[in-house]
Amino acid sequence: MIISVIGSSNPATTEHVKLAEAVGRELARRGVMVVCGGLSGVMEAACRGAKSAGGTTIAILPGRSPADANRYVDIPIVTGMGYSRNVIVVHTGRAVIAIGGAFGTLSEIGHALGDGIPVVGLKTWPLSRNGDGVAIDGAIIQASDPVDAVEKALAAAAARDKAEQAKRST
Amino acid sequence: MIISVIGSSNPATTEHVKLAEAVGRELARRGVMVVCGGLSGVMEAACRGAKSAGGTTIAILPGRSPADANRYVDIPIVTGMGYSRNVIVVHTGRAVIAIGGAFGTLSEIGHALGDGIPVVGLKTWPLSRNGDGVAIDGAIIQASDPVDAVEKALAAAAARDKAEQAKRST
Amino acid sequence: MIISVIGSSNPATTEHVKLAEAVGRELARRGVMVVCGGLSGVMEAACRGAKSAGGTTIAILPGRSPADANRYVDIPIVTGMGYSRNVIVVHTGRAVIAIGGAFGTLSEIGHALGDGIPVVGLKTWPLSRNGDGVAIDGAIIQASDPVDAVEKALAAAAARDKAEQAKRST
Amino acid sequence: MIISVIGSSNPATTEHVKLAEAVGRELARRGVMVVCGGLSGVMEAACRGAKSAGGTTIAILPGRSPADANRYVDIPIVTGMGYSRNVIVVHTGRAVIAIGGAFGTLSEIGHALGDGIPVVGLKTWPLSRNGDGVAIDGAIIQASDPVDAVEKALAAAAARDKAEQAKRST
Numbered sequence: 001m002i003i004s005v006i007g008s009s010n011p012a013t014t015e016h017v018k019l020a021e022a023v024g025r026e027l028a029r030r031g032v033m034v035v036c037g038g039l040s041g042v043m044e045a046a047c048r049g050a051k052s053a054g055g056t057t058i059a060i061l062p063g064r065s066p067a068d069a070n071r072y073v074d075i076p077i078v079t080g081m082g083y084s085r086n087v088i089v090v091h092t093g094r095a096v097i098a099i100g101g102a103f104g105t106l107s108e109i110g111h112a113l114g115d116g117i118p119v120v121g122l123k124t125w126p127l128s129r130n131g132d133g134v135a136i137d138g139a140i141i142q143a144s145d146p147v148d149a150v151e152k153a154l155a156a157a158a159a160r161d162k163a164e165q166a167k168r169s170t
Numbered sequence: 171m172i173i174s175v176i177g178s179s180n181p182a183t184t185e186h187v188k189l190a191e192a193v194g195r196e197l198a199r200r201g202v203m204v205v206c207g208g209l210s211g212v213m214e215a216a217c218r219g220a221k222s223a224g225g226t227t228i229a230i231l232p233g234r235s236p237a238d239a240n241r242y243v244d245i246p247i248v249t250g251m252g253y254s255r256n257v258i259v260v261h262t263g264r265a266v267i268a269i270g271g272a273f274g275t276l277s278e279i280g281h282a283l284g285d286g287i288p289v290v291g292l293k294t295w296p297l298s299r300n301g302d303g304v305a306i307d308g309a310i311i312q313a314s315d316p317v318d319a320v321e322k323a324l325a326a327a328a329a330r331d332k333a334e335q336a337k338r339s340t
Numbered sequence: 341m342i343i344s345v346i347g348s349s350n351p352a353t354t355e356h357v358k359l360a361e362a363v364g365r366e367l368a369r370r371g372v373m374v375v376c377g378g379l380s381g382v383m384e385a386a387c388r389g390a391k392s393a394g395g396t397t398i399a400i401l402p403g404r405s406p407a408d409a410n411r412y413v414d415i416p417i418v419t420g421m422g423y424s425r426n427v428i429v430v431h432t433g434r435a436v437i438a439i440g441g442a443f444g445t446l447s448e449i450g451h452a453l454g455d456g457i458p459v460v461g462l463k464t465w466p467l468s469r470n471g472d473g474v475a476i477d478g479a480i481i482q483a484s485d486p487v488d489a490v491e492k493a494l495a496a497a498a499a500r501d502k503a504e505q506a507k508r509s510t
Numbered sequence: 511m512i513i514s515v516i517g518s519s520n521p522a523t524t525e526h527v528k529l530a531e532a533v534g535r536e537l538a539r540r541g542v543m544v545v546c547g548g549l550s551g552v553m554e555a556a557c558r559g560a561k562s563a564g565g566t567t568i569a570i571l572p573g574r575s576p577a578d579a580n581r582y583v584d585i586p587i588v589t590g591m592g593y594s595r596n597v598i599v600v601h602t603g604r605a606v607i608a609i610g611g612a613f614g615t616l617s618e619i620g621h622a623l624g625d626g627i628p629v630v631g632l633k634t635w636p637l638s639r640n641g642d643g644v645a646i647d648g649a650i651i652q653a654s655d656p657v658d659a660v661e662k663a664l665a666a667a668a669a670r671d672k673a674e675q676a677k678r679s680t
Binding site: 423424426438440441453455463472 | 621
Binding site: 002033056058060064065066067075076077078079080081087088091092094115164168 | 543
């Protein structure tokens with residue numbers, strides 16, 4: 001199982017960095033791999049947390065060198081595609097945990113929700129109504145702390161797996 | 171000059187379709203080309219408006235066939251890349267006009283603002299604070315009607331051109 | 341109708357530049373648009389030829405600025421995706437004309453033939469056997485001069501259109 | 511260290527499948543990870559070989575589901591970008607081993623050599639002259655058997671690492 005963790009590169013807030021590190025650690029404790037954009041800030045913190053618990057970390061890098069990855073990355077995927085790599089970050093996880101975040105994170109939330117990929121939010125973008133005027137309060141699954149975020153992401157990923165398996169066997 | 175128009179495919183609201191058609195028409199009247207995602211709803215309305223005033227329309231298509239484009243598209247660009255094509259939609263315009271919109275539009279707004287591309291909003295996503303807690307009320311330039319949106323987009327595009335030329339000549 | 345023209349950026353040979361200019365001109369005379377990678381060498385020559393006959397030229401740019409396009413480009417598509425944009429160059433044409441070419445051109449020939457897009461060659465890569473040992477002499481349609489290349493590309497594009505329409509109406 | 515293995519999906523020849531399996535196994539024995547396109551044929555054989563020696567396998571998938579990966583894949587990267595994912599396959603390895611191959615493999619060889627990524631060939635595409643008429647006999651490093659291919663790929667990757675480190679420290 002792979003879960004995506006998204007959020008700001010530096011400067012990320014101290015609070016978000018702590019949350020991301022705890023999320024990475026909790027994922028690794030449950031044997032779940034972390035995929036992220038591979039750079040600094042929240043991405044680095046999630047990788048550091050995962051490694052502290054013996055986990056595996058995957059980076060989807062925008063540039064052309066694995067040397068761009070933070071030091072806690074095990075598997076650097078080198079896209080050379082710039083920020084279009086954001087789509088791959090969210091597609092590679094079975095669910096997404098969004099922690100804080102600026103505009104890059106917003107693009108990832110948009111791609112994920114547009115493609116039916118569950119997003120769990122930990123103090124992330126507040127989105128209550130879309131541009132078409134539709135209420136979307138429940139679109140991001142709200143979590144209260146890192147353990148809650150991980151548990152909700154795993155539950156959503158399991159439900160997604162089940163739905164997709166049912167579809168394939170039809 | 172090329173300006174991007176983004177918003178929902180069908181079902182789009184009647185109001186947003188009317189706004190998009192007027193935006194396309196006003197852009198074409200000023201000799202500006204329209205780029206969009208090439209499908210239905212707001213995208214089709216923007217193209218129809220542009221063609222009604224003799225403009226040129228460009229579609230950045232997610233699939234592998236030009237036959238996916240709406241009937242008002244002059245230049246179908248066939249990416250075969252799925253929704254990663256959203257990045258190309260916003261990069262190809264010198265500014266973006268967002269009309270209404272669901273999650274695909276949100277991903278485009280995120281990509282544009284993350285890359286310093288001006289976004290003018292016409293009844294689009296309300297975004298007042300990002301996930302990191304920073305106020306971003308001014309990030310999307312608000313427009314009151316199609317003519318206002320076009321004028322603000324052209325002004326922002328001109329300012330961007332000037333800034334980038336200054337940077338290149340340094 | 342859009343046809344792709346592919347080949348080397350500078351340094352391109354004088355012979356290939358002349359061929360590309362003639363190909364661009366012949367396409368434009370028949371009302372066909374030219375799409376290419378938008379940079380120098382064969383790409384620039386094809387655009388210059390097309391503009392000399394009043395044609396329309398489309399560039400699929402690897403970088404993030406329309407200022408990267410050669411001066412004969414009408415429609416700069418800004419991908420920001422590096423050389424993954426090569427796939428879009430060949431998908432956007434209904435057939436491809438390859439003139440000379442180095443490794444970038446080889447990647448485009450591979451993508452085109454792998455996806456069933458016809459490739460006409462004008463003094464391009466000699467490919468007689470694939471890596472699996474299969475003879476592929478006929479894979480690239482050989483042309484003797486620019487007019488021949490354009491006529492063969494248009495015939496192949498028409499056949500492809502017909503086959504795809506038949507498939508869609510099934 | 512990650513090395514790319516490229517070649518045909520089914521039907522691949524029995525000979526190429528055996529070579530790919532041995533290449534995967536030899537890479538894994540040396541503690542090297544394998545990245546490939548994740549599908550059948552040569553890709554599956556390379557993954558199977560790597561797993562037989564306790565290695566780690568990475569798939570860069572064209573579609574939108576990790577269920578598309580062959581059963582020997584540990585890390586399924588889900589791009590949703592179709593065959594533009596070929597660029598990522600070759601960028602993610604520090605060197606590429608090409609075994610046999612049809613047009614998809616040709617596109618990958620073109621992308622790799624165009625970007626300065628070393629390619630080692632094991633009974634792959636014969637390329638002796640490019641479209642510009644330049645002799646390129648040495649462009650693909652020829653290997654005589656799987657062990658030779660792996661050793662040459664690792665030597666080329668080490669030389670590339672050294673050159674890029676020197677460049678970064680300038």
